[in-house]
Amino acid sequence: MRMYDVISKKKAGLELTEEEIRFFIDGFTCGDIPDYQASALLMAICFQGMTSIETAYLTNCMAKSGDMVDLSAIPGVKVDKHSTGGVGDKTSLIAGPIVAACGVPVAKMSGRGLGHTGGTVDKLESIPGLETSIDKESFFSIVRDAGISIIGQSGNIAPADKRLYALRDVTATVDNISLIASSIMSKKLAAGSNAILLDVKTGSGAFMKTMDGSVSLAKEMVSIGEHMGRRMAALITDMDTPLGNAIGNSLEVIEAVETLRGAGPDDLTSVCVELAANMLELAGIGSIERCRELSRKAIGSGEALRRLKVMAAAQGGDVSVLDDTSRFDKPEVKSLFRAKLDGYISHMDTEMCGIASVALGAGRMRKEDPIDYAAGIILRRKTGASVQVGDVIAELCSSEDSKLVEAEKILEGAVLISAEQPTAAPPILAKVTIDKTEYYH
Secondary structure (H helix, E strand, C coil): CCHHHHHHHHHCCCCCCHHHHHHHHHHHHHCCCCHHHHHHHHHHHHHHCCCHHHHHHHHHHHHCCCCCCCCCCCCCCCEEEEECCCCCCCCHHHHHHHHHHCCCCEEEEECCCECCECCHHHHHCCCCCCCCCCCHHHHHHHHHHHCEEEEECCCCCCHHHHHHHHHHHHCCCCCCHHHHHHHHHHHHHHCCCCEEEEEEEECCCCCECCHHHHHHHHHHHHHHHHHCCCEEEEEEEECCCCCCCEECHHHHHHHHHHHHCCCCCHHHHHHHHHHHHHHHHHCCCCCHHHHHHHHHHHHHCCHHHHHHHHHHHHCCCCCHHHHCHHHCCCCCEEEEEECCCCEEEEEECHHHHHHHHHHHCCCCCCCCCCCCCCCEEEECCCCCCEECCCCEEEEEEECCHHHHHHHHHHHHHHEEEECCCCCCCCCEEEEECCCCEEECC
Protein backbone atom coordinates (compact mmCIF):
# COMPACT_ATOMS: atom_id res chain seq x y z
CA MET A 1 0.00 0.00 0.00
CA ARG A 2 1.23 3.49 -0.88
CA MET A 3 0.31 6.74 0.84
CA TYR A 4 0.12 8.33 -2.62
CA ASP A 5 -2.82 6.05 -3.48
CA VAL A 6 -4.63 6.81 -0.21
CA ILE A 7 -4.32 10.57 -0.87
CA SER A 8 -5.46 10.15 -4.48
CA LYS A 9 -8.49 8.10 -3.44
CA LYS A 10 -9.68 10.67 -0.91
CA LYS A 11 -8.97 13.52 -3.33
CA ALA A 12 -11.44 11.83 -5.70
CA GLY A 13 -14.08 11.78 -2.95
CA LEU A 14 -14.03 8.02 -2.39
CA GLU A 15 -14.48 6.28 0.96
CA LEU A 16 -11.30 4.99 2.60
CA THR A 17 -11.25 1.51 4.09
CA GLU A 18 -10.32 0.72 7.67
CA GLU A 19 -7.09 -0.84 6.42
CA GLU A 20 -6.14 2.34 4.52
CA ILE A 21 -6.88 4.57 7.50
CA ARG A 22 -4.90 2.29 9.82
CA PHE A 23 -1.98 2.34 7.35
CA PHE A 24 -2.01 6.16 7.47
CA ILE A 25 -2.30 6.51 11.26
CA ASP A 26 0.29 3.83 12.05
CA GLY A 27 2.73 5.15 9.47
CA PHE A 28 2.34 8.79 10.50
CA THR A 29 2.63 8.02 14.22
CA CYS A 30 5.90 6.10 13.83
CA GLY A 31 7.35 8.64 11.38
CA ASP A 32 7.28 6.54 8.19
CA ILE A 33 4.76 8.88 6.52
CA PRO A 34 6.14 12.43 6.20
CA ASP A 35 4.26 15.58 7.21
CA TYR A 36 3.77 16.70 3.61
CA GLN A 37 1.84 13.56 2.69
CA ALA A 38 -0.19 13.71 5.91
CA SER A 39 -0.99 17.36 5.16
CA ALA A 40 -2.15 16.45 1.67
CA LEU A 41 -4.57 13.84 3.05
CA LEU A 42 -5.87 16.23 5.71
CA MET A 43 -6.59 18.86 3.08
CA ALA A 44 -8.31 16.26 0.86
CA ILE A 45 -10.48 15.32 3.86
CA CYS A 46 -11.36 18.99 4.41
CA PHE A 47 -12.50 19.34 0.79
CA GLN A 48 -14.17 15.95 0.34
CA GLY A 49 -15.35 15.14 3.87
CA MET A 50 -15.55 11.75 5.57
CA THR A 51 -18.46 9.36 6.04
CA SER A 52 -19.53 8.41 9.56
CA ILE A 53 -17.90 4.99 9.11
CA GLU A 54 -14.61 6.53 7.96
CA THR A 55 -14.67 8.90 10.94
CA ALA A 56 -15.28 6.00 13.31
CA TYR A 57 -12.37 4.07 11.78
CA LEU A 58 -10.10 7.13 12.04
CA THR A 59 -11.06 7.68 15.69
CA ASN A 60 -10.51 4.05 16.62
CA CYS A 61 -7.09 3.93 14.96
CA MET A 62 -6.06 7.16 16.70
CA ALA A 63 -7.29 5.85 20.06
CA LYS A 64 -5.30 2.63 19.61
CA SER A 65 -2.11 4.48 18.60
CA GLY A 66 -1.12 4.58 22.29
CA ASP A 67 -2.28 3.29 25.67
CA MET A 68 -5.85 1.98 25.97
CA VAL A 69 -6.94 2.22 29.61
CA ASP A 70 -8.68 -0.91 30.87
CA LEU A 71 -11.12 0.04 33.65
CA SER A 72 -12.49 -3.49 34.13
CA ALA A 73 -10.82 -3.69 37.56
CA ILE A 74 -13.35 -1.08 38.74
CA PRO A 75 -16.80 -2.62 39.32
CA GLY A 76 -19.88 -1.18 37.60
CA VAL A 77 -20.59 0.91 34.53
CA LYS A 78 -17.95 3.62 34.28
CA VAL A 79 -19.23 6.93 32.92
CA ASP A 80 -17.21 9.90 31.67
CA LYS A 81 -18.04 13.49 30.74
CA HIS A 82 -16.23 15.66 28.22
CA SER A 83 -16.67 19.39 27.72
CA THR A 84 -15.54 21.07 24.52
CA GLY A 85 -14.23 23.94 26.65
CA GLY A 86 -15.51 27.22 27.97
CA VAL A 87 -15.12 30.02 30.50
CA GLY A 88 -16.08 29.38 34.12
CA ASP A 89 -16.69 25.71 33.28
CA LYS A 90 -16.06 23.92 36.55
CA THR A 91 -18.78 21.32 35.93
CA SER A 92 -16.53 18.25 36.31
CA LEU A 93 -15.84 19.27 39.92
CA ILE A 94 -19.59 19.26 40.59
CA ALA A 95 -21.26 16.76 38.28
CA GLY A 96 -18.57 14.12 38.84
CA PRO A 97 -19.01 13.97 42.64
CA ILE A 98 -22.80 14.01 42.22
CA VAL A 99 -22.63 10.94 39.98
CA ALA A 100 -20.21 9.21 42.37
CA ALA A 101 -22.59 9.94 45.25
CA CYS A 102 -25.31 8.10 43.32
CA GLY A 103 -23.18 4.97 43.09
CA VAL A 104 -21.78 5.29 39.56
CA PRO A 105 -17.95 5.31 39.29
CA VAL A 106 -16.25 8.21 37.51
CA ALA A 107 -12.67 7.50 36.37
CA LYS A 108 -11.82 10.71 34.56
CA MET A 109 -8.77 11.99 32.72
CA SER A 110 -8.85 15.75 32.17
CA GLY A 111 -6.64 18.34 30.55
CA ARG A 112 -5.06 21.66 31.40
CA GLY A 113 -6.28 25.03 30.21
CA LEU A 114 -4.83 26.67 27.14
CA GLY A 115 -5.87 29.93 25.52
CA HIS A 116 -9.05 31.47 26.91
CA THR A 117 -10.49 28.22 28.32
CA GLY A 118 -9.70 26.84 31.76
CA GLY A 119 -8.61 23.28 32.53
CA THR A 120 -9.98 20.96 35.21
CA VAL A 121 -6.48 19.76 36.17
CA ASP A 122 -5.31 23.32 36.85
CA LYS A 123 -8.38 23.98 38.99
CA LEU A 124 -7.81 20.83 41.05
CA GLU A 125 -4.14 21.67 41.53
CA SER A 126 -5.13 24.96 43.16
CA ILE A 127 -6.02 22.74 46.15
CA PRO A 128 -2.69 22.67 48.06
CA GLY A 129 -0.89 19.34 47.74
CA LEU A 130 -3.35 17.71 45.36
CA GLU A 131 -1.67 15.46 42.79
CA THR A 132 -3.16 14.81 39.36
CA SER A 133 -0.25 12.69 38.10
CA ILE A 134 -0.75 9.36 39.88
CA ASP A 135 -0.10 5.76 38.91
CA LYS A 136 -2.79 3.47 37.53
CA GLU A 137 -3.14 1.34 40.65
CA SER A 138 -3.68 4.41 42.87
CA PHE A 139 -6.12 5.85 40.34
CA PHE A 140 -8.20 2.68 40.35
CA SER A 141 -8.06 2.42 44.15
CA ILE A 142 -9.32 5.98 44.59
CA VAL A 143 -12.20 5.39 42.18
CA ARG A 144 -13.18 2.23 44.07
CA ASP A 145 -13.04 4.00 47.45
CA ALA A 146 -14.30 7.52 46.63
CA GLY A 147 -16.34 6.69 43.55
CA ILE A 148 -14.39 9.30 41.61
CA SER A 149 -10.86 10.30 40.66
CA ILE A 150 -9.86 13.04 38.23
CA ILE A 151 -6.28 12.95 36.96
CA GLY A 152 -4.22 14.40 34.13
CA GLN A 153 -4.05 12.64 30.79
CA SER A 154 -1.30 10.08 30.31
CA GLY A 155 1.54 11.10 28.05
CA ASN A 156 0.78 8.16 25.76
CA ILE A 157 -3.00 8.59 25.32
CA ALA A 158 -3.74 8.88 21.58
CA PRO A 159 -0.25 10.03 20.44
CA ALA A 160 -1.49 10.06 16.83
CA ASP A 161 -3.92 12.81 17.78
CA LYS A 162 -1.14 14.93 19.30
CA ARG A 163 0.91 14.68 16.11
CA LEU A 164 -2.05 15.24 13.82
CA TYR A 165 -3.38 18.21 15.75
CA ALA A 166 0.02 19.94 15.65
CA LEU A 167 0.01 19.49 11.88
CA ARG A 168 -3.62 20.60 11.45
CA ASP A 169 -2.89 23.72 13.49
CA VAL A 170 -0.36 24.98 10.90
CA THR A 171 -2.02 23.73 7.70
CA ALA A 172 -5.50 25.34 8.05
CA THR A 173 -7.14 21.93 8.50
CA VAL A 174 -8.54 22.36 12.03
CA ASP A 175 -12.12 23.25 11.11
CA ASN A 176 -13.39 19.94 9.71
CA ILE A 177 -16.12 18.28 11.79
CA SER A 178 -14.80 14.75 11.28
CA LEU A 179 -11.26 15.75 12.26
CA ILE A 180 -12.48 17.69 15.31
CA ALA A 181 -14.74 14.84 16.42
CA SER A 182 -12.09 12.14 15.95
CA SER A 183 -9.55 14.23 17.89
CA ILE A 184 -11.86 14.56 20.89
CA MET A 185 -13.29 11.05 20.78
CA SER A 186 -9.98 9.23 20.30
CA LYS A 187 -8.89 10.42 23.74
CA LYS A 188 -12.27 9.59 25.31
CA LEU A 189 -12.29 6.07 23.84
CA ALA A 190 -8.72 5.46 25.01
CA ALA A 191 -9.71 6.52 28.54
CA GLY A 192 -11.83 3.38 28.84
CA SER A 193 -15.27 4.39 30.14
CA ASN A 194 -18.38 2.45 29.10
CA ALA A 195 -20.56 5.54 28.67
CA ILE A 196 -19.67 9.11 27.67
CA LEU A 197 -21.70 12.29 28.03
CA LEU A 198 -20.54 15.18 25.86
CA ASP A 199 -21.03 18.79 26.95
CA VAL A 200 -20.81 20.71 23.67
CA LYS A 201 -20.57 24.43 24.32
CA THR A 202 -21.96 26.99 21.90
CA GLY A 203 -21.60 30.77 21.73
CA SER A 204 -18.98 33.49 21.96
CA GLY A 205 -16.81 31.63 24.49
CA ALA A 206 -17.00 28.24 22.78
CA PHE A 207 -14.94 26.56 20.08
CA MET A 208 -18.17 26.18 18.08
CA LYS A 209 -19.77 29.61 17.85
CA THR A 210 -23.11 28.63 16.29
CA MET A 211 -25.93 26.32 17.32
CA ASP A 212 -25.88 24.50 13.98
CA GLY A 213 -22.15 23.87 14.22
CA SER A 214 -22.43 22.64 17.80
CA VAL A 215 -25.24 20.22 16.96
CA SER A 216 -23.32 18.90 13.93
CA LEU A 217 -20.24 18.27 16.08
CA ALA A 218 -22.36 16.59 18.78
CA LYS A 219 -24.02 14.29 16.23
CA GLU A 220 -20.65 13.29 14.78
CA MET A 221 -19.16 12.46 18.17
CA VAL A 222 -22.24 10.56 19.36
CA SER A 223 -22.17 8.53 16.15
CA ILE A 224 -18.48 7.71 16.61
CA GLY A 225 -18.98 6.55 20.18
CA GLU A 226 -21.99 4.41 19.33
CA HIS A 227 -20.09 2.80 16.44
CA MET A 228 -17.34 1.97 18.95
CA GLY A 229 -19.74 0.34 21.41
CA ARG A 230 -20.09 3.19 23.91
CA ARG A 231 -23.35 4.55 25.32
CA MET A 232 -23.45 8.15 24.14
CA ALA A 233 -25.40 11.39 24.52
CA ALA A 234 -24.56 15.07 24.17
CA LEU A 235 -25.97 18.22 25.71
CA ILE A 236 -25.62 21.54 23.90
CA THR A 237 -25.03 24.18 26.59
CA ASP A 238 -24.77 27.94 26.40
CA MET A 239 -21.35 29.60 26.44
CA ASP A 240 -22.45 33.03 25.25
CA THR A 241 -22.13 34.06 28.90
CA PRO A 242 -19.56 32.70 31.37
CA LEU A 243 -20.89 29.77 33.41
CA GLY A 244 -21.42 30.69 37.04
CA ASN A 245 -19.83 33.79 38.53
CA ALA A 246 -16.20 32.71 39.02
CA ILE A 247 -13.46 32.59 36.37
CA GLY A 248 -10.10 31.35 37.62
CA ASN A 249 -8.71 28.32 39.38
CA SER A 250 -9.19 28.51 43.15
CA LEU A 251 -12.13 30.89 42.56
CA GLU A 252 -13.86 28.16 40.57
CA VAL A 253 -13.08 25.48 43.16
CA ILE A 254 -14.67 27.72 45.80
CA GLU A 255 -17.75 28.14 43.61
CA ALA A 256 -17.89 24.38 43.01
CA VAL A 257 -17.90 23.80 46.77
CA GLU A 258 -20.66 26.40 47.22
CA THR A 259 -22.69 24.65 44.53
CA LEU A 260 -22.25 21.27 46.18
CA ARG A 261 -23.48 22.91 49.41
CA GLY A 262 -26.64 23.96 47.56
CA ALA A 263 -25.73 27.65 47.37
CA GLY A 264 -24.31 27.94 43.85
CA PRO A 265 -25.45 30.21 41.01
CA ASP A 266 -28.66 29.08 39.33
CA ASP A 267 -27.15 28.62 35.85
CA LEU A 268 -24.23 26.53 37.11
CA THR A 269 -26.42 24.43 39.38
CA SER A 270 -28.97 23.66 36.66
CA VAL A 271 -26.28 22.69 34.14
CA CYS A 272 -24.49 20.42 36.63
CA VAL A 273 -27.70 18.70 37.75
CA GLU A 274 -28.61 18.05 34.12
CA LEU A 275 -25.12 16.79 33.26
CA ALA A 276 -25.12 14.48 36.27
CA ALA A 277 -28.64 13.22 35.51
CA ASN A 278 -27.70 12.38 31.93
CA MET A 279 -24.54 10.60 33.08
CA LEU A 280 -26.64 8.53 35.48
CA GLU A 281 -29.17 7.77 32.74
CA LEU A 282 -26.39 6.54 30.47
CA ALA A 283 -25.20 4.31 33.31
CA GLY A 284 -28.65 2.70 33.44
CA ILE A 285 -29.75 4.11 36.80
CA GLY A 286 -33.25 5.03 35.63
CA SER A 287 -35.35 7.57 33.75
CA ILE A 288 -33.99 11.10 33.30
CA GLU A 289 -36.58 12.40 35.78
CA ARG A 290 -35.45 9.87 38.39
CA CYS A 291 -31.81 10.72 37.73
CA ARG A 292 -32.47 14.45 38.19
CA GLU A 293 -34.12 13.68 41.53
CA LEU A 294 -31.16 11.58 42.64
CA SER A 295 -28.74 14.33 41.58
CA ARG A 296 -30.55 16.97 43.62
CA LYS A 297 -30.66 14.63 46.63
CA ALA A 298 -26.91 14.03 46.37
CA ILE A 299 -26.38 17.78 46.74
CA GLY A 300 -29.00 18.22 49.47
CA SER A 301 -27.64 15.39 51.62
CA GLY A 302 -24.05 16.63 51.38
CA GLU A 303 -22.89 13.29 49.97
CA ALA A 304 -21.65 14.81 46.69
CA LEU A 305 -19.46 17.30 48.55
CA ARG A 306 -18.17 14.49 50.76
CA ARG A 307 -17.12 12.53 47.66
CA LEU A 308 -15.15 15.53 46.37
CA LYS A 309 -13.36 15.80 49.73
CA VAL A 310 -12.57 12.07 49.85
CA MET A 311 -11.11 12.24 46.33
CA ALA A 312 -9.07 15.36 47.14
CA ALA A 313 -7.66 13.81 50.32
CA ALA A 314 -6.79 10.56 48.55
CA GLN A 315 -4.85 12.54 45.95
CA GLY A 316 -2.85 14.37 48.62
CA GLY A 317 -4.93 17.54 48.79
CA ASP A 318 -5.37 19.73 51.86
CA VAL A 319 -9.09 19.22 52.47
CA SER A 320 -9.20 22.03 55.05
CA VAL A 321 -9.56 24.52 52.18
CA LEU A 322 -12.72 22.71 51.07
CA ASP A 323 -14.08 22.74 54.62
CA ASP A 324 -13.30 26.45 54.89
CA THR A 325 -12.75 28.04 51.47
CA SER A 326 -11.46 31.27 53.08
CA ARG A 327 -8.22 29.31 53.65
CA PHE A 328 -7.36 29.42 49.92
CA ASP A 329 -4.54 31.82 49.05
CA LYS A 330 -5.77 35.37 48.54
CA PRO A 331 -4.91 37.51 45.50
CA GLU A 332 -2.31 40.18 46.21
CA VAL A 333 -4.23 42.95 44.46
CA LYS A 334 -7.86 43.54 43.46
CA SER A 335 -9.85 46.11 41.51
CA LEU A 336 -13.50 46.70 40.67
CA PHE A 337 -14.74 46.90 37.09
CA ARG A 338 -17.69 49.31 37.07
CA ALA A 339 -20.44 50.24 34.62
CA LYS A 340 -19.86 53.43 32.70
CA LEU A 341 -23.42 53.68 31.35
CA ASP A 342 -26.95 53.18 32.62
CA GLY A 343 -28.89 50.35 31.01
CA TYR A 344 -28.75 46.58 30.72
CA ILE A 345 -25.83 44.26 30.10
CA SER A 346 -26.91 43.06 26.67
CA HIS A 347 -23.87 40.91 25.87
CA MET A 348 -20.68 39.62 27.46
CA ASP A 349 -18.14 38.38 24.92
CA THR A 350 -17.25 35.24 26.82
CA GLU A 351 -14.01 34.55 24.97
CA MET A 352 -12.77 38.03 25.87
CA CYS A 353 -13.77 37.44 29.51
CA GLY A 354 -11.59 34.34 29.41
CA ILE A 355 -8.73 36.28 27.83
CA ALA A 356 -9.05 38.91 30.57
CA SER A 357 -8.74 36.15 33.16
CA VAL A 358 -5.60 34.86 31.44
CA ALA A 359 -4.20 38.41 31.46
CA LEU A 360 -4.71 38.44 35.23
CA GLY A 361 -2.55 35.31 35.50
CA ALA A 362 -5.28 32.65 35.81
CA GLY A 363 -4.43 30.88 32.55
CA ARG A 364 -1.69 30.30 30.05
CA MET A 365 -1.26 31.14 26.39
CA ARG A 366 1.70 28.74 26.13
CA LYS A 367 1.96 25.32 27.79
CA GLU A 368 5.00 26.38 29.80
CA ASP A 369 3.41 29.53 31.28
CA PRO A 370 3.01 29.57 35.09
CA ILE A 371 -0.42 30.00 36.70
CA ASP A 372 -1.45 32.28 39.54
CA TYR A 373 -4.08 30.08 41.22
CA ALA A 374 -5.65 32.99 43.13
CA ALA A 375 -6.07 35.17 40.03
CA GLY A 376 -9.29 35.57 38.09
CA ILE A 377 -12.63 37.34 37.87
CA ILE A 378 -15.71 37.28 40.05
CA LEU A 379 -18.74 38.45 38.07
CA ARG A 380 -21.20 40.48 40.14
CA ARG A 381 -23.59 41.08 37.23
CA LYS A 382 -24.10 39.16 34.00
CA THR A 383 -26.05 39.39 30.75
CA GLY A 384 -29.57 40.73 31.34
CA ALA A 385 -28.74 42.57 34.56
CA SER A 386 -29.75 46.22 35.04
CA VAL A 387 -26.84 48.57 35.82
CA GLN A 388 -26.29 52.21 36.63
CA VAL A 389 -23.10 54.20 36.28
CA GLY A 390 -20.69 53.04 38.97
CA ASP A 391 -22.30 49.68 39.65
CA VAL A 392 -19.77 46.87 40.09
CA ILE A 393 -19.90 44.39 37.20
CA ALA A 394 -16.83 42.37 38.14
CA GLU A 395 -14.09 42.03 40.72
CA LEU A 396 -10.62 41.46 39.26
CA CYS A 397 -7.97 39.50 41.20
CA SER A 398 -4.25 39.25 40.44
CA SER A 399 -0.71 39.48 41.75
CA GLU A 400 0.23 42.67 39.89
CA ASP A 401 -1.43 46.06 39.43
CA SER A 402 -0.33 46.17 35.79
CA LYS A 403 -2.27 42.98 35.09
CA LEU A 404 -5.41 44.55 36.56
CA VAL A 405 -5.09 47.47 34.14
CA GLU A 406 -4.63 45.18 31.13
CA ALA A 407 -7.58 42.99 32.09
CA GLU A 408 -9.87 45.96 32.65
CA LYS A 409 -9.13 47.22 29.13
CA ILE A 410 -10.07 43.79 27.74
CA LEU A 411 -13.31 43.71 29.74
CA GLU A 412 -14.28 47.15 28.46
CA GLY A 413 -14.47 45.63 24.99
CA ALA A 414 -16.23 42.50 26.23
CA VAL A 415 -19.21 44.00 28.07
CA LEU A 416 -21.94 45.72 26.06
CA ILE A 417 -24.50 47.90 27.85
CA SER A 418 -27.67 48.82 25.95
CA ALA A 419 -30.99 50.53 26.65
CA GLU A 420 -33.10 47.41 26.12
CA GLN A 421 -33.01 44.30 28.27
CA PRO A 422 -32.02 41.22 26.25
CA THR A 423 -33.80 37.89 26.32
CA ALA A 424 -31.71 35.50 28.36
CA ALA A 425 -30.75 32.21 26.70
CA PRO A 426 -31.45 29.03 28.70
CA PRO A 427 -28.27 27.34 29.97
CA ILE A 428 -29.16 24.03 28.25
CA LEU A 429 -30.19 24.33 24.61
CA ALA A 430 -30.51 20.81 23.20
CA LYS A 431 -29.84 17.11 23.67
CA VAL A 432 -28.38 14.87 20.97
CA THR A 433 -28.60 11.07 20.97
CA ILE A 434 -28.03 8.56 18.19
CA ASP A 435 -31.76 8.58 17.45
CA LYS A 436 -32.77 12.25 17.68
CA THR A 437 -32.00 15.85 18.49
CA GLU A 438 -34.28 17.49 21.06
CA TYR A 439 -34.27 21.30 21.26
CA TYR A 440 -35.15 23.03 24.54
CA HIS A 441 -35.91 26.52 23.26
